[in-house]
Amino acid sequence: MSFLSIEFGLSFTLFFVLYWSLCWSVRLQNALLLAASYGLVASFSLNSLYVLLGYTVLVYLLGRLSERYPGRRFSYLLVLLLVLACFYLFKYQEFFVAGMQGALASAGIDVSLPVLQVLVPIGLSFYTFHSVSYLVSINRREMPSASLPDLALYLAFFPSLVAGPVNRAAHMLAQIRPQAIRQVLEPQRALGLIALAVVKLFFCSAWLASEWVDPVFETPGGYSPEQILLSVYGYSFLIYFNFSGYTNLVTGIALFLGFRLPDNFNAPYAAHNLKEFWGRWHISLSLFIRDYVYIPLGGNRRGVWRGNLNMLLAMLISGLWHGASINFIIWGALHGIGLALYKASTYVLPQPMRWPGAGLVARLLTFHYVAFAWIFFRATTLGDAMDMLAGIGGLSIEGLFSATGLLLLVSVLYVAAYPQLLALLRQLSAATTRLPWQFYPIPLGVFVSLVIFASQSGVPGFIYASF
Structure with a gap:
């Protein structure tokens, strides 16, 4: 169901009336929001809903584990494996298998590797990033783990589920459990x-x-x-x-x-310049890539060349995130190279x-x-x-x-x-x-x-x- 369709407009109007008739109970509002979010996902595909439910349970369990053993290397490794496994299975499997078969064919080895036929669940790229923010924040002791209903709503919140923006766990979970009764804002x-x-x-x-x-x-x-x-x-x-x-x-x-x-x-x-462009374009993703990819790679702490390499790797990952295609990789590389060239120009041109x-x-x-x-x-x-x-x-x-x-x-x-x-x-x-x-x-x-x-x-x- 498109957010621009008449069906959504009518459904949201009815939902809005019911939602605010429960303004005396944040818990009931959250339950209604979660039901509506799951209903929206199911309207695209029941399989998408099943994947989201299973993913939510895994993230909840990882969150409890990270809270018990914060900052441990194996906790970060499990987060990375979860994200990579989901992206590989649902988005990049065919791309990497085709690349592997091509490499083997060029070496004279003709082999047909198996590929699982699965549909990309709606919102996967965004709720996966949301889960990274949540799990990393727990590992850094920035917040405690959330209850399963609150985590489920954080991952499934329908306004930002389909195409973002990329939410941060601390910011969003505080709104899911506000200190006062909710109000319509502005x-x-x-x-x-x-x-x-x-x-x-x-x-x-x-x-x-x-x-x-x-x-x-x-x-x-x-x-x-x-x-x-x-x-x-x-x-x-x-x-x-x-x-x-x-x-x-x-x-x-x-x-x-x-x-x-x-x-x-x-x-x-x-x-x-390109640096300013990325401070203005898809800001939530740009900040996510900076905080969870570029800085963990080392940022610019190890000199200019290593900083530029980290920047290029971050932009390549950003390009690959958009899709399993050589075109997206080239797009990310162009922005990574452009950012490096701009940074180099600041050393020789007045700013x-x-x-x-x-x-x-x-x-x-x-x-x-x-x-x-x-x-x-x-x-x-x-x-x-x-x-x-x-x-x-x-x-x-x-x-x-x-x-x-x-x-x-x-x-x-x-x-x-x-x-x-x-x-x-x-x-x-x-x-x-x-x-x-x-x-x-x-x-x-x-x-x-x-x-x-x-x-x-x-x-x-x-x-x-x-x-």
């Missing part, structure tokens, strides 16, 4: 976030997908170099509108339920650069590097990505003076003016929150209805739900 902001999500997902993301992106990425050979470059720009905008729109949506839903989710986006295309236009040039260069990497992220195969790059290599002056060239210029100007447009949007948002709350839903409802009416038919999908 209702006007919650409504505004949901309205913004509708605009981003129904209007911006869906239109870009059908008009600029999907047709070109499916058959790049049938399009001009300018149209291929426009599709790359379009995907850069599309994935931001889609993922940040999803984050806006679930953040608003969580606020209505009395929960705060972590920030996940902060104007990423206003970044002046920040003060010459006129330096900020604009830095933002445009960062955006184009990120857009270049997105080609590998979006393309189905490595061959498709290379076809896209070969097509862009045919850009000509004549082509840039075409109608498509004008759209390319508009796209670049949009990135150039992005901070100013963002400031204007924030001013408008602040102005709307000053409306009396009784009148706030009326113009908002009319606006959302008009946006949906003017948008593409069908319910938009969530790109990160597939990860």
